[in-house]
Amino acid sequence: MYRVYAIVSEKTGRIYIGQTNNITKRIERHNRGYVKSTSKDAPWHIIAMESFDTREDARWCEHKLKKSKGRRVRWLKQFHI
Secondary structure, eight states: OEEEEEEEETTTOOEEEEEESOHHHHHHHHHHTOSTTTGGGOOEEEEEEEEESSHHHHHHHHHHHHHOHHHHHHHHHTTTO
């Protein structure tokens, strides 16, 4: 199972979107500073998540969300963000 997730920085309010097959380990890596693009904004917590059967589907969704602000906003609204 693969997941597309959105996390928010408690420090800055920045939202980051990514995909993984192990959400617990991935969030831990974000919070410990192992992910270069998110290391300065830790701590992070999950605000949205969607599951997919294949990595290809999850990567496609992540790509679409990162490419279109409108799509990203609509996706986040599903989670009352």
